[in-house]
Amino acid sequence: MTAQVDYLVVVFTATSGTSGEWLGSDEKELGQLVWQLVDVKNKKLGKVNELLIKPDLTDSEEKQEDEEEEEDSTEQHNSGADCVTSVESLETALNMFHLQLSNEVNSAGTGTSVSLCTDGQLHIRQVIHPEAANKSILVPDCFYSFFDIRKEFKKHFPSSDLKALNVHVIADSLGIPSDALILDPEAILPPEAAVQQVRTIASIVLELLSEPFCHIFSDPEKVNDKFESGTCSKMEKVSDNTVIRARGLPWQSSDQDIARFFRGLNIAKGGAALCLNAQGRRNGEALVRFINEEHRDLALQRHKHHMGNRYIEVYKATGDDFLKIAGGTSSEVAMFLSRDDQIIVRMRGLPFTVTQEQVLSFFTPEDELKDMCPVSGGTDGILFVRYPDGRPTGDAFVLFSCEDHAQNALKKHKEILGRRYIELFKSTAAEVQQVLNRYSSAPLIPVAPAPLLSVLPAVPLLPPPGTLRNCLRLRGLPYTASIDDILTFLGEFIQDIRPHGVHMVLNQQGRPSGDCFIQMISAERAHMASQLLHKQVMTSQRGQNSRYVEVFPCSAEEMGLVLMGGSLSHTHARTQRSGTGLSPPPCKSRRLSPPLYSFAATPQILAAEAAATLYPPFGQVLLAPRHLAPGHAYYPASTQLYMNMNMNMNMNMNYSAYYPSPPGSPTTIGFFPSPSAMTSPGGLVRMPGLPYPSNGVKDIINAVQGYQYPPEDALVHAPMHTQDPWQSPGEVSVLSSSLIGQSNGGEAAVMPLPLMNKPAGQFLDLSLL
Secondary structure, X not given: OOOOOOEEEEEEEEEOOOOXXXXXXXXXXXXXXXXXXXXXXXXXXXXXXXXXXOOOOOOHHHHHHHXXXXXXXXHHOOOOOOEEEEEOOHHHHHHHHHHHHHHHHHHHOOOOOEEEEEOOOHHHHHHHHHHHHHOOOOOOHHXXXXXXXXXXXXXXXXXXXXXXXXXXXXXXXXXXXXXXXXXXXXXXXXXXXXXXXXHHHHHHHHHHHOOOOOOOOOOOEEOOOOOOOOOEEOOOOOOHHHEEEEEOOOOOOOHHHHXXXXXXXXXXXXXXXXXXXXXXXXXXXXXXXXXOHHHHHHHHOOOOEEEOOEEEEXXXXXXXXXXXXXXXXXXXXXXXXXXXXXXXXXXXXXXXOOOHHHHHHHOOOOOOOOOOOOOXXXXXXXXXXXXXXXXXXXXXXXXXXXXXXXHHHHOOOOEEEOOEEEEEEEEOHHHHHHHHHHHHHOOOOOOOOOOOOOOOOOOOOOOOOOOOOOEXXXXXXXXXXXXXXXXXXXHHHHHHEEEEEEEEEEOOOOOEEEEEEEEEOOHHHHHHHHHXXXXXXXXXXXXXXXXXXXXXXXXXXXXXXXXXXXXXXXXXXXXXXXXXXXXXXXXXXXXXXXXXXOOOOOOOOOOHHXXXXXXXXXXXXXXXXXXXXXXXXXXXXXXHHHHHHHHHHOOOOXXXXXXXXOOOOOOOOOOOOOOOOOOOOOEEXXXXXXXXXXXXXXXXXXXXXXXXXXXXXOEEEOOOOOXXXXXXXXXXXXXXXXXXXXXXXXXXOOOOOOOEEOOOOOEEOOEEO
């Protein structure tokens, strides 16, 4: 709009909650609507009209009390308006506003074009439109365009800060005397404050219309009346200041429901993207992209507003987050979504042999006059989701031309097609992109790179049957159970637990999986504990739930296999190995897979003898793996080889490895020193990079407190001046006999310890010499 409007309507709203810059942020209902007509051509002001809206009350007693209060307040209400009218609801107030405005414009007779004018964006975008959308009220057309007096003032004073502007600042800058009160966002607005604000804004409008400004009110602010769906390319640049993340949405909500929640704010075309979980189902989150930063900031003020009975959390997000969900590169999807005004329905659970004709017949009713739902475009309105190799996934998207056809199609939810029932959901363009990206980007069988050295001996991952079962496995623990709860459950057998012998098994998210392993001092005590405690009830102190726990005896090798990511089952039926009930860890790498996986044999790059000659320490470990001494092994000897290879050759293992022990050891048992008489010499651990301002031996003891060492172990500080390049200042050596166990030959194991944090925040590089 480039021409000057004939009339401006100065509008001011007030709610029963916050005001000022936080107007509408608390989701309170509209209680006062004040407006005044300004004749732009003749520069005349009309009368001030005030509409008082009664709050919606459902309780009859509260309603009677409110009527009594309304009678008293009507008598005492003196806001200074020329015309005061009380109405029962918001819908009545909007209709009364439109009727009174039309009558006053027609009586003036100087023009027909009318536009609203407000102080800021909140009165229209954050009060009237959200409440009307929440109550399903049709808003008059005049509320879809308005002038912001702050932005109109800024056109003549570009250096002014838009966020710092208000009616008082503008009036002082133009030299207009203002009687309007300074609005306190947390205080209740007095009845006369709204009228004073309207009179001041009307005076500002007349001043801008006069010389020397001679302002022309053109190009008003627009409010989108509907959401436009569309596609988004991954190559498109999306600003981080225009995207929010909405959390807590109902699972059946669509992009139209999201647009309804943010009614009054302009969402970019195709800017509502529903997020899916790993199973392809909606997870209650959505990413919304607005046209600019101003609308994004207003959307953040709707944090914890309600959609139905649920409150929605609103947070900031980035443009990359939006592109990961809504971005796509498929030309087939772009062509499918290029049609305007189309409603998308997702079909899930289709037979793999279904054809487009069968889908069309599925949506064709037997009685063509009843519940018609023809697919828009025929076969072109159907998009099957397929894997990269062309195999169907059982999902498809179907287009319908209007909302009525889509609703009739959704009535066929869980009807039979072939031999399967079909699930139907209302979908969005962003969900189509997200589903297609998920199935087309992930490879079916990940291909592992070739190993650096093919000298790995064929060591079985499964422990041999018949080993010493001196450990306990607890299955079915409460998820809130702690180590203290486990010790209470064991009762008298707590004295038979090895030092630091309680190992909680965690899942891939780092949460308790319900399993636990306990190292006992003997197989006899482990067997007796399993007989007495099997299927006894364990109660968690941190929760009200209690469950019976299954207790089985197992070996240290079986415990280590589960901690390395394998599975342990004590149902001996249908197991590949007699008596073990074990399955190997879920290896995907060719170099770490057991022989039963059907990978093609890789030729040896280097012979075993050559490897032992070129790399004597590592070659000896590969060709002659050592076993951990009994009583000191936390993990089986068969898995130590792969741990050594992972840490020394930097080869990424695909195990879901969980190592909660020894740092996750019980704290209530106390410290158990190792026996002084050791059967094999100790290992030397170097700790380079110690900070100079430290507590010395105390910090070193705290760093290795999760590991065992005998009392006679020595802490040897390196000298400040030494010619040995390996012994730099700030370094210490620890002589320990049982940090990780000893080999059968009396030599220290090759595997280095993991990095541990020092109190100063640096790292200790622990390596065995």
